[in-house]
Amino acid sequence: MLQELKEIITASPGPGRLLLHLEKAKEYCVILEPGKLTVGANWTFMERAELWVGHGMIQVLD
Numbered sequence: 001m002l003q004e005l006k007e008i009i010t011a012s013p014g015p016g017r018l019l020l021h022l023e024k025a026k027e028y029c030v031i032l033e034p035g036k037l038t039v040g041a042n043w044t045f046m047e048r049a050e051l052w053v054g055h056g057m058i059q060v061l062d
Contacts, residue, residue: 001052004052005049005052005053006037008045008048008049008052009037009039009045009049010037011045011048012039012040012041012042012044012045012048013038013039013040014038014039014040014041014042015038015040016038016039016040016041016060017033017038018033018034018037018038018039019031019032019033020032020033020034041058041060046058046060
C-alpha cells in the first residue's frame, strides 16, 4: 500500500509538505513526515490517493 501511495505522490510534484498519520486504535498513533517527499495537492492527487486511503481521508492545510 505504501508503495502505491508513493507512486501517487511522486506523480503529483509540488511544494506541499506531506504528513502521514498512522493509527491503530488503543495501540499507537504516529505522525510521519517523509523527508524528501512533497506534493502538489490538486484534485487529481486527492482523488487518486482517496482510492487507497478512503474517501475524506485526505486533508489539505494552508
